Amino acid sequence: MNRRTSKQWLALFDQHKTSGLTQTEFAKQQGIDPSYFSLRKRQLLAWQQDDDDGFAELTPNGILFCQPMVLKKRDVELHLPAGTDAVSVATLLQAMSL
Structure with a gap:
């Protein structure tokens, strides 16, 4: 073989x-x-x-989402445009979970 x-x-x-x-x-x-x-x-x-088909781009400032994203929780939707910094999203989600 x-x-x-x-x-x-x-x-x-x-x-x-x-x-x-x-x-x-x-x-x-x-x-x-x-x-x-x-x-x-x-x-x-x-x-x-x-x-x-990678979804994130590594930059000196962090990771940027290359495509728009929608986060949903029950009847609330958060629309994030392409280019949103992943660290900012993570910080926001962490703050919301407290």
Whole structure:
């Protein structure tokens, strides 16, 4: 069994796209169990997507939320715009819980 790096797997997935073969045919041609090929594809592409969809940006002043957020508690809603400082939100929530 060949051990492949994530980069090698991603290259294989790209080769499959351009091969014109079904995933099963391509995997067998490469000497890979088709179900394992499918598993690795799901794992790595999900991981890659999660990595691309980060929700926070680290800055010298702290963490900024990159997307608007709504905090709800019963009938109260707090709308926070993108760019809200996470430390400020944490401080506010901590103060409200006292």
